[in-house]
Each structure stands twice: as structure tokens, then as C-alpha cells.
Amino acid sequence: QQPVQSPQAVILREGEDAVINCSSSKALYSVHWYRQKHGEAPVFLMILLKGGEQKGHEKISASFNEKKQQSSLYLTASQLSYSGTYFCGTAPTPDSNYQLIWGAGTKLIIKP
Amino acid sequence: NAGVTQTPKFRILKIGQSMTLQCAQDMNHNYMYWYRQDPGMGLKLIYYSVGAGITDKGEVPNGYNVSRSTTEDFPLRLELAAPSQTSVYFCASSQSRISSNYGYTFGSGTRLTVV
Numbered sequence: 001q002q003p004v005q006s007p008q009a010v011i012l013r014e015g016e017d018a019v020i021n022c023s024s025s026k027a028l029y030s031v032h033w034y035r036q037k038h039g040e041a042p043v044f045l046m047i048l049l050k051g052g053e054q055k056g057h058e059k060i061s062a063s064f065n066e067k068k069q070q071s072s073l074y075l076t077a078s079q080l081s082y083s084g085t086y087f088c089g090t091a092p093t094p095d096s097n098y099q100l101i102w103g104a105g106t107k108l109i110i111k112p
Numbered sequence: 113n114a115g116v117t118q119t120p121k122f123r124i125l126k127i128g129q130s131m132t133l134q135c136a137q138d139m140n141h142n143y144m145y146w147y148r149q150d151p152g153m154g155l156k157l158i159y160y161s162v163g164a165g166i167t168d169k170g171e172v173p174n175g176y177n178v179s180r181s182t183t184e185d186f187p188l189r190l191e192l193a194a195p196s197q198t199s200v201y202f203c204a205s206s207q208s209r210i211s212s213n214y215g216y217t218f219g220s221g222t223r224l225t226v227v
Contacts, residue, residue, distance in 0.1 A: 034216075042218050044216060044217070045215075047210065047212050047215055087155070089216075091210055096210070097210045098160050098206075
């Protein structure tokens with residue numbers, strides 16, 4: 001089952017915050033986050049592993065609630081460079097890297 | 113540090129023609145993948161490989177074939193191209209086991225148009 005991302009799209013002004021959610025109907029071992037800029041390949045941001053950890057990457061951080069089977073990506077004080085489509089990918093076990101299931105993506109537009 | 117190299121970057125094919133999309137990685141990854149991405153959509157897995165000599169179908173394998181004779185190379189073959197195969201194709205590779213620091217590495221993509 002494809003994880004559900006919300007919202008589908010969001011438009012922000014530079015400096016505003018955004019939250020992107022990724023929910024699965026199945027038990028998860030890991031949630032993976034990628035950003036894809038227009039016309040480019042997806043780029044790896046971070047992986048959250050089972051255990052409810054929170055990770056950070058510059059002003060982008062994420063959390064993983066394994067009980068709720070949900071992850072959230074937080075973009076703080078957004079910059080123009082944050083524009084793009086954000087995809088989550090989910091995996092059920094540590095050995096299931098080849099079974100990554102991708103969400104449909106959340107398009108983020110940052111305006112000056 | 114090349115990562116994942118895809119060729120060609122662009123290609124126009126006529127209906128019924130065949131072609132091979134090349135993909136090579138230099139990170140000694142066991143796992144490799146082929147995805148297609150239609151405009152405004154997400155990634156759909158075509159084929160994947162967990163090691164040399166081992167390949168398996170993904171979500172949308174019809175009309176495509178793959179081979180994996182070496183760890184480094186994972187070419188995708190399109191036979192009898194159809195307009196429905198117009199898309200952007202991404203090759204990717206990864207480690208076998210999920211770790212908190214390493215995700216998929218994608219190639220820069222091949223934009224294919226079938227006319």
C-alpha cells in the first residue's frame with residue numbers, strides 16, 4: 001500500500017514553516033525522505049528508523065511515530081532553495097531496502 | 113565521485129523502435145533500480161536487482177527488460193517502443209541493508225519521448 005502524503009501541495013512565503021506528513025497503513029521499520037527539484041533527480045534527505053527518533057538536516061528535520069505509522073518532515077524558516085517536490089518512502093523491515101514504497105509526493109512552492 | 117551515471121540524457125524514439133538505457137554505479141552497491149516518472153507523478157518501479165545475475169519485476173515491468181551481468185551495470189531495454197513509454201527514467205542504487213545515513217543514489221535521468 002502506497003503511503004499517503006499530505007498536503008498534496010503547499011505554497012509558502014520565504015521564512016514561513018511547513019510540515020509534510022507521510023502515513024502508512026502497515027507497520028514500518030523506516031521512513032525515507034527525498035527532495036526533487038524540477039527537472040532533476042530525487043536527492044536523499046534523511047532516513048528515520050523504528051524507535052521514534054527525530055533527525056535534523058540544516059533547518060529540515062523529521063520525526064517518526066512507529067505506533068501511528070507516520071512520519072512528519074518539518075521545514076523551518078523556509079528558503080527559496082527548499083522549493084521542490086518531497087517524497088517519502090517506507091520500508092517494513094531492515095532488509096527491505098529494495099521494497100521501498102513511495103508516496104505520491106508533496107509539492108512545495110516558496111515565494112519571495 | 114561519479115555515483116550513478118545514466119546515458120543518454122535525452123532520446124526521441126519512433127513507435128516500434130528499440131533502445132537500451134545505460135546505468136552504471138561506482139559505489140559497489142548490490143541493489144539497483146529502474147524507475148519511471150510521468151509528468152507530475154511519483155516514482156514507479158520497473159525492475160530491480162539485488163545483485164549480479166539477479167533481477168525481479170517491479171510495479172510496471174511490461175514492455176521492458178533488464179540484465180545485471182556485473183555489480184556496476186544495470187541496463188534497461190525497451191522493445192517495440194510505444195507512446196505510453198514516454199517518460200523520464202531514473203536509475204538508482206543503494207546498499208543492501210537500510211542504514212540511517214545512506215539512502216538511494218539516483219542518476220540524473222533519461223528523458224524519453226516516443227513519437
